[in-house]
Amino acid sequence: MADVRLAATQSRYALLTALRTPRTVVFGMAFPVVLLVMFNSIFTGGAADSVTFAGGTITASAYFTASLSAYAIGLSTFTSLAIGLTAQRETGQLKRLRGTPMPAWTFVAGQVMRSAMLALIVVLAMLATGVIFFGVDVAPERLVGFAVYFALGAVAFSALGIAMTALTPTVDSASAAGPFIVVMLAFVSGVFISVDQLPDWLEAVGKAFPLYHLAEGLQTCLVSGTGGTGLAAGNVASLVVWGLAGVVIATRRFRWEPQAARS
Amino acid sequence: MGPTEGFDSSDSHLLTVESGITMDTPAISVRGLRKSYGATEVLHGIDFDVHPGEVFGLLGPNGAGKTTTIEILEGYRERTAGAVSVFGADPGRPTRAWREQIGLVLQECEFDPLLTVVETLSLFSAFYRSPRPVDECVDLVGLGDRRNDRVGTLSGGQRRRLDVAVGLIGDPRLLFLDEPTTGFDPSARRGAWNMIEGLRTLGTTIFLTTHYMDEAQHLADRLAILRDGEVVALGAPDELVAGGMAETLVSFRLARPGEVDVMRPAVHGRLESSNGTVRLRTDDPQRTLYELTSWAEREHVELDGLEATRPTLESVFLELTGGNGG
Numbered sequence: 001m002a003d004v005r006l007a008a009t010q011s012r013y014a015l016l017t018a019l020r021t022p023r024t025v026v027f028g029m030a031f032p033v034v035l036l037v038m039f040n041s042i043f044t045g046g047a048a049d050s051v052t053f054a055g056g057t058i059t060a061s062a063y064f065t066a067s068l069s070a071y072a073i074g075l076s077t078f079t080s081l082a083i084g085l086t087a088q089r090e091t092g093q094l095k096r097l098r099g100t101p102m103p104a105w106t107f108v109a110g111q112v113m114r115s116a117m118l119a120l121i122v123v124l125a126m127l128a129t130g131v132i133f134f135g136v137d138v139a140p141e142r143l144v145g146f147a148v149y150f151a152l153g154a155v156a157f158s159a160l161g162i163a164m165t166a167l168t169p170t171v172d173s174a175s176a177a178g179p180f181i182v183v184m185l186a187f188v189s190g191v192f193i194s195v196d197q198l199p200d201w202l203e204a205v206g207k208a209f210p211l212y213h214l215a216e217g218l219q220t221c222l223v224s225g226t227g228g229t230g231l232a233a234g235n236v237a238s239l240v241v242w243g244l245a246g247v248v249i250a251t252r253r254f255r256w257e258p259q260a261a262r263s
Numbered sequence: 264m265g266p267t268e269g270f271d272s273s274d275s276h277l278l279t280v281e282s283g284i285t286m287d288t289p290a291i292s293v294r295g296l297r298k299s300y301g302a303t304e305v306l307h308g309i310d311f312d313v314h315p316g317e318v319f320g321l322l323g324p325n326g327a328g329k330t331t332t333i334e335i336l337e338g339y340r341e342r343t344a345g346a347v348s349v350f351g352a353d354p355g356r357p358t359r360a361w362r363e364q365i366g367l368v369l370q371e372c373e374f375d376p377l378l379t380v381v382e383t384l385s386l387f388s389a390f391y392r393s394p395r396p397v398d399e400c401v402d403l404v405g406l407g408d409r410r411n412d413r414v415g416t417l418s419g420g421q422r423r424r425l426d427v428a429v430g431l432i433g434d435p436r437l438l439f440l441d442e443p444t445t446g447f448d449p450s451a452r453r454g455a456w457n458m459i460e461g462l463r464t465l466g467t468t469i470f471l472t473t474h475y476m477d478e479a480q481h482l483a484d485r486l487a488i489l490r491d492g493e494v495v496a497l498g499a500p501d502e503l504v505a506g507g508m509a510e511t512l513v514s515f516r517l518a519r520p521g522e523v524d525v526m527r528p529a530v531h532g533r534l535e536s537s538n539g540t541v542r543l544r545t546d547d548p549q550r551t552l553y554e555l556t557s558w559a560e561r562e563h564v565e566l567d568g569l570e571a572t573r574p575t576l577e578s579v580f581l582e583l584t585g586g587n588g589g
Contacts, residue, residue, distance in 0.1 A: 009389045013378060020377040091373040099337060099369070100433070101362035102390040257339075 003106050010110030029122050032072035039064045040134045051194045055220030065130035066218035067191040069123045073153045076119035079178040081161030086174035090258050098256040116154040142221040145230035149217035152239040159246030166253035170260045185211040213238035290315045290468045296345035298331050306492045318469040320483030324584050327489040329472040333441050366435030368426045370442050376415030391433035400428040420451045437468045476577040490584045500576050511548040515566040516540050529558045
């Protein structure tokens with residue numbers, strides 16, 4: 001129990017650091033909300049005001065609110081952890097932490113909690129923006145499904161972000177790969193462009209990766225008036241499998257000591 | 264006694280008894296420690312003990328194996344062979360309870376630049392069951408006026424002091440200091456020394472690496488000199504100087520440089536001269552000075568600026584490490 005509190009303490013300080021990092025606040029938090037406002041002001045309206053996808057048919061505003069929430073979760077967890085942990089490793093901060101009695105899992109749990117909290121702040125801002133300014137309808141019975149997808153997505157993308165640090169020997173490589181992967185996937189996952197406008201082969205590429213399924217899941221939960229939780233086995237399975245893959249790689253390949261400049 | 268003798272355990276026990284500390288289990292015990300990186304062996308079987316409450320210095324030129332040794336003791340590196348125990352436990356398998364007793368100041372270390380001094384210490388204090396109060400640590404290292412400033416805004420010396428404060432936050436029984444004053448200006452080093460001496464009076468055992476001779480001589484109760492992965496001397500600094508083979512240096516100037524050749528057969532010691540400045544290295548300073556002054560009286564020669572310099576730890580060190588201090 002004391003160790004759960006220790007994990008929470010670490011998440012609090014990690015959140016403090018994140019909120020003091022301009023890159024995280026601007027790129028990870030403000031940027032998705034700005035994108036949402038721009039998308040809903042530019043692309044929606046007129047004839048193409050609704051999107052039909054696997055989860056049903058919703059307004060373009062609701063579709064992009066869910067899409068960009070998925071994007072924001074990817075940035076706050078995967079990208080932010082890949083860069084942040086690589087930086088902490090390469091500057092020797094992780095090595096120093098390893099020399100304390102702090103159990104390793106409390107550190108990792110703290111990092112995941114901090115990422116989930118960052119993502120939660122942005123997603124709540126997204127939903128509020130969608131509901132207040134763009135007439136997005138959130139059905140209460142589907143909020144549970146939305147929360148489940150959020151939690152699965154936050155944990156899976158956090159695990160993948162931690163696993164990613166095994167492939168990034170320097171902060172430079174993490175800063176390049178972290179955002180690039182999420183942005184590239186966003187194009188083929190129905191985040192920036194709705195899936196009904198994607199060529200089949202690109203959609204097939206997108207479906208192989210978890211961002212597609214997180215977006216589709218959140219989008220489905222914003223389809224109102226159809227009842228049910230909006231949870232679909234395919235989407236849940238993709239997030240679980242990718243999340244577990246992340247956990248396996250992270251536990252085997254995570255390093256506490258600097259990799260780039262080994263003495 | 265030669266400098267390579269005197270590091271067997273019986274001798275160490277003698278010292279312990281003399282300094283009035285109970286003959287507890289040693290805080291650190293190292294026997295036959297070897298470490299290889301790939302095919303290269305960097306530690307060739309070293310032995311030493313560190314007793315509770317003492318400041319033990321590990322001295323050596325760069326590349327001698329100091330950091331490898333301290334990182335094995337800190338639980339960061341696996342050893343290749345030998346027996347190592349720190350507080351009776353194997354640091355190769357660090358446990359949480361063991362880590363509770365150990366404080367670390369690594370050679371290169373950074374903390375989150377976006378947290379303040381107090382926030383950093385509060386975070387680390389959460390890792391320990393009975394931490395030293397944050398304010399006490401801030402005061403011990405003299406960072407009181409920067410307590411609410413972010414780590415990223417501290418100067419190099421202030422960051423090093425924060426390293427020490429974080430090393431002390433768990434109220435450790437044993438503190439590892441890996442080159443704590445490298446890069447310090449002289450007054451900052453003096454300040455760090457005072458701080459380390461203060462810790463000793465609090466009863467903390469301190470294991471220190473340094474390549475500064477004066478630092479080792481000033482701080483360490485006992486020290487080991489490491490050269491190319493081997494302990495070449497072990498003992499109290501004064502013992503090493505007294506027992507070492509380093510020679511006393513007698514120097515003076517002669518008005519007529521030609522007299523050097525007349526003097527040479529009359530005096531004991533190795534003689535070298537340039538432009539009338541004469542240096543005599545001798546293992547028997549009393550005899551050399553007697554013969555030198557007798558000769559000067561007899562020949563009515565004035566020995567201008569006559570000076571005899573006892574060997575220092577530095578001269579012992581240079582002799583033992585082959586004159587390669589860098």
